[in-house]
Each structure stands twice: as structure tokens, then as C-alpha cells.
Amino acid sequence: xxxxxxxxSREEPVIAGTPTAGEIDAVVxxxxxxxxxxTWWIALSVTLTMLAIGGACVGATLWYGLxxxxxxxxxxxxxxxxxxxFWVGIGHAGTLISAxxxxxxxxxxxxxxxxxxxxxxxxxxxxxxFPLLHTGRQWLPLYLTPYPNQHALWVNxxxxxxxxxxxxxxxxxxxxxxxYLGLVPDLATLRDRTIQPVKKVVYSVLSLGWRHSNRxxxxxxxxxxxxxxxxxxxxxxxxxxxxxxxxxSVIPGWHTTIFPPYFVAGAVFSGFxxxxxxxxxxxxxxxxxxxxxxxxxxxxxKVMILTGSMVGYAYGMEFFIAxxxxxxxxxxxxxxxxxxxxxxxxxxxxxxxxxxPQLFWFKRFRRSIPLMFVIAVLVNVGMWFERFxxxxxxxxxxxxxxxxGHYVPSMYDIGIFIGSxxxxxxxxxxxxRTLPVISLAEIKAVSPGAQPGHH
Amino acid sequence: xxxxLYSLTALFSTPDALMHAVEATVxxxxxxxxxxxxxxxxxxxxxxxxxxxxxxxxxxxFGLLGAVSAVGFMTWVTLIDYPLVIGGKPxxxxxxxxxxxxxxxxxxxxxxxxxxxxxxxxxxPNNSHPLHDTPxxxxxxxxxxxxxxxxxxPLFDEAGVRxxxxxxxxxxxxxxxxxxxxxxxxxxxxDLRFVGxxxxxxxxxxxxxxxxxxxxxxxxxxxxxMEQAKQKPQAPSLLFKDGIGMRPPVxxxxxxxxxxxxxxxxxxxxxxxxxxxxxxxxAVLDRGRSSYLTFCSPCHGNFGRGDSRLxxxxxxxxxxxxxxxxxxPDGSLYHVITEGQNVMPSYAxxxxxxxRWAVVHYIRVLQRAHFAKESDLK
Numbered sequence: 024x025x026x027x028x029x030x031x032s033r034e035e036p037v038i039a040g041t042p043t044a045g046e047i048d049a050v051v052x053x054x055x056x057x058x059x060x061x062t063w064w065i066a067l068s069v070t071l072t073m074l075a076i077g078g079a080c081v082g083a084t085l086w087y088g089l090x091x092x093x094x095x096x097x098x099x100x101x102x103x104x105x106x107x108x109f110w111v112g113i114g115h116a117g118t119l120i121s122a123x124x125x126x127x128x129x130x131x132x133x134x135x136x137x138x139x140x141x142x143x144x145x146x147x148x149x150x151x152x153f154p155l156l157h158t159g160r161q162w163l164p165l166y167l168t169p170y171p172n173q174h175a176l177w178v179n180x181x182x183x184x185x186x187x188x189x190x191x192x193x194x195x196x197x198x199x200x201x202x203y204l205g206l207v208p209d210l211a212t213l214r215d216r217t218i219q220p221v222k223k224v225v226y227s228v229l230s231l232g233w234r235h236s237n238r239x240x241x242x243x244x245x246x247x248x249x250x251x252x253x254x255x256x257x258x259x260x261x262x263x264x265x266x267x268x269x270x271x272s273v274i275p276g277w278h279t280t281i282f283p284p285y286f287v288a289g290a291v292f293s294g295f296x297x298x299x300x301x302x303x304x305x306x307x308x309x310x311x312x313x314x315x316x317x318x319x320x321x322x323x324x325k326v327m328i329l330t331g332s333m334v335g336y337a338y339g340m341e342f343f344i345a346x347x348x349x350x351x352x353x354x355x356x357x358x359x360x361x362x363x364x365x366x367x368x369x370x371x372x373x374x375x376x377x378x379x380p381q382l383f384w385f386k387r388f389r390r391s392i393p394l395m396f397v398i399a400v401l402v403n404v405g406m407w408f409e410r411f412x413x414x415x416x417x418x419x420x421x422x423x424x425x426x427x428g429h430y431v432p433s434m435y436d437i438g439i440f441i442g443s444x445x446x447x448x449x450x451x452x453x454x455x456r457t458l459p460v461i462s463l464a465e466i467k468a469v470s471p472g473a474q475p476g477h478h
Numbered sequence: 479x480x481x482x483l484y485s486l487t488a489l490f491s492t493p494d495a496l497m498h499a500v501e502a503t504v505x506x507x508x509x510x511x512x513x514x515x516x517x518x519x520x521x522x523x524x525x526x527x528x529x530x531x532x533x534x535x536x537x538x539x540f541g542l543l544g545a546v547s548a549v550g551f552m553t554w555v556t557l558i559d560y561p562l563v564i565g566g567k568p569x570x571x572x573x574x575x576x577x578x579x580x581x582x583x584x585x586x587x588x589x590x591x592x593x594x595x596x597x598x599x600x601x602x603p604n605n606s607h608p609l610h611d612t613p614x615x616x617x618x619x620x621x622x623x624x625x626x627x628x629x630x631x632p633l634f635d636e637a638g639v640r641x642x643x644x645x646x647x648x649x650x651x652x653x654x655x656x657x658x659x660x661x662x663x664x665x666x667x668x669d670l671r672f673v674g675x676x677x678x679x680x681x682x683x684x685x686x687x688x689x690x691x692x693x694x695x696x697x698x699x700x701x702x703x704m705e706q707a708k709q710k711p712q713a714p715s716l717l718f719k720d721g722i723g724m725r726p727p728v729x730x731x732x733x734x735x736x737x738x739x740x741x742x743x744x745x746x747x748x749x750x751x752x753x754x755x756x757x758x759x760x761a762v763l764d765r766g767r768s769s770y771l772t773f774c775s776p777c778h779g780n781f782g783r784g785d786s787r788l789x790x791x792x793x794x795x796x797x798x799x800x801x802x803x804x805x806x807p808d809g810s811l812y813h814v815i816t817e818g819q820n821v822m823p824s825y826a827x828x829x830x831x832x833x834r835w836a837v838v839h840y841i842r843v844l845q846r847a848h849f850a851k852e853s854d855l856k
Binding site: 236 | 493494497512520521523530533537551560565567571580584587589591595596599600603604606609610616618619620621
């Protein structure tokens with residue numbers, strides 16, 4: 024076995040080669056200035072079709088009511104809630120990359136942070152659709168907010184469902200502000216590059232008149248640090264609170280204290296898989312291979328193997344605690360998950376989430392783009408099924424065998440999920456053509472020779 | 479007219495050259511200058527002798543504001559405005575307030591800090607700064623590094639600054655002029671005309687929306703369950719031949735509490751056969767009193783003495799304290815209330831069966847009170 028000596032005192036360069044700042048500007052803003060390629064239009068037509076399918080199913084839900092969904096007693100939380108948790112989880116990778124890796128001084132994040140943050144925002148938008156539809160009175164979302172009303176009633180501040188409303192809306196707002204904060208200097212760069220008068224006005228308004236002044240950068244960096252500091256506990260709190268929706272109830276299989284860390288690890292896991300999938304396509308499409316390097320993708324695979332193993336540990340620990348608790352219902356729920364009517368979903372989840380990511384222990388697989396793409400897709404499938412297993416198996420067979428049921432999603436359920444995928448990828452496609460997918464200022468700051476030597 | 483000068487600018491090719499130039503600028507004593515670079519250059523705040531950004535204190539203040547207002551609001555709601563027992567927990571279940579208090583803290587601290595930085599610190603939005611659209615700005619926003627020394631600096635003299643910038647190896651030394659009046663290049667966010675424009679837009683949009691929704695077309699977005707497929711009382715119906723929605727009850731049906739009276743026109747039998755089904759409890763007497771005062775007292779008087787204000791206008795209503803009435807059995811009193819007697823009409827429609835019996839009890843109370851004995855007072 025050959026042992027290559029690695030010099031850890033020297034930081035690996037984040038980007039390949041030594042592109043000048045002007046070249047970085049040119050390559051990143053190129054997609055913004057030329058007409059989209061044919062493949063982009065094909066992709067957009069596919070995602071818009073998916074969006075239209077979802078729109079039709081949402082329309083049917085609004086018109087006929089929730090009866091068109093597959094939900095009923097005892098499984099009143101169907102794949103709508105599965106999708107909600109899935110999408111919120113996808114969003115978590117963005118904040119992890121932009122905030123937590125920033126605080127940990129992981130400079131390789133600079134190339135992918137912008138894209139991951141955009142993905143966070145789009146994923147939370149997709150997530151928001153489902154609880155709203157699930158309420159069944161989709162014209163009364165105002166009731167979720169504490170506003171003074173003639174009933175003199177307030178919302179129930181002790182309910183996890185209300186915590187969820189606050190957590191998800193705060194998460195969306197703070198992510199959007201964080202994203203916009205990073206965009207302001209880039210928009211100013213675009214403003215000074217563009218020759219089209221309309222774009223010039225739009226970029227001028229959006230960049231607020233940013234002047235790249237170091238008197239401003241000084242505050243800007245502090246604000247960025249503060250926001251990263253706030254976003255870090257925020258992102259941990261959001262999926263913790265989502266897990267409280269389950270953990271605070273008394274349903275066997277939900278009522279466990281492992282849920283918050285287990286959910287957060289799963290969220291980061293699925294989010295990294297989604298970022299991985301999108302970035303592989305984007306760097307291919309827009310010639311960004313030297314800015315989003317294979318080294319960066321490899322580092323993401325390492326995060327995936329870590330979080331995937333944490334999720335696998337949680338699966339095992341759930342079984343142990345169910346047995347250790349001595350509660351007949353808990354024990355039954357977990358035996359039922361592995362061997363009951365939804366065993367196929369359970370084993371899909373285990374295979375995709377625990378088994379396949381283990382391939383990343385091998386450097387050859389970690390650095391193979393086709394393989395990591397396939398594994399990332401499988402992880403997304405597996406993480407969707409994880410939420411399905413949690414939501415559906417616990418509800419369908421709880422305490423009384425006389426009130427057991429079997430849940431099958433209707434075509435409207437599935438259609439709305441397809442629609443949310445369509446919305447997500449449509450927004451991604453629009454994003455990559457309208458805003459710089461890589462933070463210009465951040466990538467310039469970490470390119471070789473960008474910082475002065477020691478004085 | 480010559481445009482007023484804003485500053486002299488110079489470009490540098492590398493961050494190291496910029497750093498040297500900035501150190502020289504500070505050494506030379508210039509204070510009104512700025513340094514521009516496409517990304518934050520490490521160590522620049524030290525070279526420029528900038529004080530630590532106070533944004534952290536702003537974030538702390540906004541965060542505390544969020545925490546205090548969230549906890550305060552939830553406390554007010556659950557303790558003062560609308561206390562509700564939820565899940566058998568105390569009203570002030572503070573552990574359950576932690577998630578929302580945390581979220582509001584983060585929300586206010588992050589959003590307001592960014593807003594404060596842009597609006598208060600940077601005086602943004604401001605797209606009319608003299609540096610905008612200069613060749614200098616186009617360079618420093620992409621790959622250039624530059625210093626701009628402003629005319630308002632007390633040490634500024636054009637030739638001297640030019641010479642200084644050249645001496646630190648600055649290239650492309652160029653003057654930047656104000657586009658128009660120097661007083662007119664600041665932040666315009668709170669400009670009266672801009673605020674007025676916003677207010678105008680708000681009024682026009684709100685007015686147009688109101689007019690078009692309420693007058694142009696009547697739109698009822700959600701019917702709030704007011705439109706329901708059900709038969710309302712008195713409304714017609716196409717379902718039946720006669721077009722009447724309300725159906726007569728089936729022959730012989732009896733409404734609840736309205737059994738037919740068995741002793742019609744047989745007062746003697748009623749007196750003999752009927753007994754008061756109610757016990758004279760306080761609740762029954764209260765009901766009797768209430769019905770008596772409503773229906774009986776206008777003629778018989780509040781105390782049954784036959785002395786109401788109607789006395790003299792009709793054949794005088796009789797007292798209920800006569801020998802005859804006192805000796806009647808309960809059934810006879812009930813019969814008179816139910817059927818009426820002489821000019822007194824039937825009260826069966828006004829007073830329910832049970833309440834008639836309660837009135838009978840109350841009349842017994844009035845009679846006993848009227849002829850109270852010494853022993854009753856003990």
C-alpha cells in the first residue's frame with residue numbers, strides 16, 4: 024500500500040488553475056448574456072409540464088377538497104407531509120454549506136454556496152405548498168398567524184405545528200436575506216459589466232448602489248459573519264422543530280427523543296445529495312469545472328458518507344430503543360416496519376441510505392462523477408422513503424388493531440409531488456440563467472494570489 | 479459650467495500594491511479617501527485603521543428585542559388576554575415558548591441587522607453616487623484595485639494628490655466629477671418625492687383593487703359555507719309537487735312536550751285525576767315565578783291579589799287567595815291555566831306543560847305567604 028505524504032500545513036487551492044478575476048466574471052456571467060441553449064429549453068419544457076401536472080392536481084384539490092387525496096383515518100398524514108419534510112430537508116444543505124462551513128472556514132464552500140443557498144430557498148418554497156394544502160381550508164392561512172381578530176382568539180403557542188409555522192417562515196426569510204446579502208456585490212459587478220439598458224436598470228436597483236468600497240466590505244464581512252452565526256442554530260432548529268411535529272405526539276414510532284438529531288442528519292444528507300445532483304449538471308452545462316472542482320464534489324461525498332452513517336446509526340438505535348423500552352406497541356411498530364405491509368418501502372430506504380453511500384469509502388468511487396450522480400439520486404429516493412416509512416407505517420398500525428388501515432396515495436397526491444419537483448427544477452433553471460450561480464466576490468477572494476502577502 | 483470635482487482615483491494591479499498604497503495614504507495624512515476592490519482584501523481594515531464594525535451590537539440589540547417581544551407577547555396572551563388550559567399544563571408553559579422565542583430572535587436579529595447595515599451605515603439605496611458608471615468603478619467591480627481620494631479632504635490639492643498617487647505606483651489616475659449638484663447625490667430613500675410616489679402608488683393600487691372587486695365585478699372569493707345545498711325554512715322547493723319546502727308532519731305526530739290535554743272541558747275530572755309531577759324545589763319555584771310574573775301577573779297582580787294595573791278596565795280579575803282557590807286541588811289550577819275560564823283565555827300555547835305545573839307550585843307559595851303563620855317564620 025503506497026502512502027502518499029500529504030502536507031497539511033498548506034491549504035489545497037479551491038479552484039483549478041489560475042483564472043484572472045476578469046475570466047471568472049466572464050465565465051460565470053456568460054449564461055446570463057447569451058440565449059439559452061436548446062438543452063435548456065428542453066429541460067424547461069419538461070419541468071413546466073411537471074409543474075402543470077401539479078397545478079392541475081392542486082386545482083382539483085382546491086375544487087373538490089381533500090377527498091381526492093388518499094388520506095383518511097387512520098392515516099391522515101399522507102405523502103403531503105412526507106413531501107413537506109422531504110423538501111424542508113433538501114433545503115438544509117444550502118444553509119449548512121453557506122453558514123456552518125463558513126464558520127468552520129471551509130473555503131471550498133465558496134464555489135457552491137450560492138447555488139446551495141438558492142436551492143434552499145426554492146426547496147422551502149416547495150415545502151410550503153404541502154402544509155398549506157393539507158389544512159383543507161387553503162384560503163385561511165391567516166389563521167396560522169397570531170393576528171388580532173374579532174374572536175379575540177390567539178394561536179396555540181404551545182403546539183409544535185405552530186412552532187413549525189414560525190420555524191419554516193423564519194428559515195425562508197433568513198435564507199433569502201442571507202442569499203441576497205451575498206448577491207449584492209455580484210449584482211453590482213453585473214451592473215458594471217452589462218451593456219443592455221434594461222438589465223442595467225434592474226441590476227442597479229437590485230444592487231442598491233454597491234460600490235465595492237472597503238469601508239463597506241468591512242461592515243459587510245461582519246454582517247455576513249453575524250448572519251452565518253444566526254443561520255447555524257436556525258438550520259438546526261428548523262428540522263428539530265419539524266421532528267417535534269412527530270416526537271411530541273404519542274404515536275408509537277414517533278414518540279422518540281432521537282428524532283431531532285436524526286432528522287437534522289437526514290436533512291443534511293438528502294440536501295447534499297440534491298446539491299450534488301444539480302451541481303454535476305450545472306458545472307457540465309456552463310463550463311464551470313475549474314471553479315466547482317472534482318475535489319469539491321469529493322468533499323461533498325465525504326459529508327454524505329458521514330451523515331448517511333449517522334442516519335444508519337439512527338435506524339439501528341430506533342430498533343434497540345424499541346426493544347429496550349419494553350413497550351409492546353413500540354416493539355410492534357418496528358417489527359411491522361421491517362416485515363409488515365410497507366416492508367418494501369423500509370428496505371428501499373435502508374438500501375439507498377445506508378448501503379449505497381458506503382461505496383464512498385473508496386476514493387475511486389468518490390471521484391467518479393457518473394457513480395456519485397447515481398448514488399445521490401438513490402439517496403434522494405431513500406430519504407423520501409425514510410419520511411414515508413416514518414409517517415405512514417406509524418399511523419397505519421398504531422394501538423388498536425381494529426382501527427388499523429392501509430394507505431395508498433391517490434393520483435392527485437402523486438401529481439402534486441411531481442408538481443413540486445417541477446416547481447423546484449423550473450426555479451433552478453430560471454436561476455442559472457438570471458443570476459450568477461457562483462459567488463463572484465467569494466470565488467475571487469479564494470483564487471490564487473487574491474490576498475496580499477504578509478505585511 | 480465646469481462640473482465640481484469629487485475625487486481623484488488611481489488603480490493598482492495587485493492586492494499587494496494596493497496594500498502598500500493604502501499604508502502610504504494613511505501615512506500621508508489623508509482621511510477622506512476610500513479603497514475599492516472586487517472582494518474584501520484581508521488586512522485592509524487594519525491598514526485603513528478602521529474601527530471594529532459595531533454591527534455586532536446592533537445584532538445583539540435586535541436579537542434581544544425579538545426575544546423580549548416574543549416572550550412578552552406570548553406571556554400576555556396566555557396569562558392576561560385569553561388564558562386557556564391546554565393539555566392540563568400551567569397557563570405560563572414557558573418551555574413551550576422557547577421555539578417561537580428563538581425563531582423571532584433570529585428573524586429580527588438577522589433581517590434588521592442587514593437592513594440597518596444597508597440603510598443606516600451605507601445610506602443605500604443610492605445609485606447616484608459620483609463613482610457610479612465611471613471607468614474606475616467598472617474596473618474595481620471586476621478585477622481592479624483602486625484608491626479614491628476625495629476633494630473634501632483637508633489636505634486635498636489636485637496636483638499634490640496626483641503626484642502622491644503616481645508616487646505609490648498608481649496607474650490610470652483620473653478625476654471623478656459630480657454629475658450635477660454635489661448636494662444631490664445622497665441616499666434618496668427618504669426623499670419626500672420618493673415617499674410621495676410610494677404613497678401615491680399605494681393609494682392608486684388599493685383604490686383600483688377596491689373599485690374593480692366591489693363595483694366593476696362582484697367577486698366572492700370564498701363563500702365561507704354560506705352557500706349550502708340544504709332546504710331553509712319557509713323557502714320553496716322544486717322537489718315537491720306543491721312547491722313548498724316545509725312539509726306538514728305525518729298525521730298523528732306529536733311534537734316533543736306537546737301531548738294533547740286529556741281533560742278538555744272536564745275541570746272536575748282534572749282536579750281529581752291530575753297531580754303535580756314536579757317537586758317544589760328552588761329551581762322549579764324560580765321557573766314558576768318567572769312564568770307567573772310574565773303571563774299571570776298582568777291581571778292577577780304580582781302577589782296574586784287581583785290588584786294589577788288592569789283592575790277597573792276589565793271585569794276585575796279575581797284574587798288567588800280566595801277560599802275557593804285555596805281549596806282547589808293542584809289539578810284544577812292546572813286546568814284553568816291550560817283551558818282558561820270565563821274571560822281568561824288558555825295559556826297552553828304560551829306556557830309549556832312543565833312550566834304550568836311550576837306556576838301552580840308558585841301560586842301555592844304566594845298563598846302560603848299571604849296567610850303566613852307564626853310557625854312559618856321560624
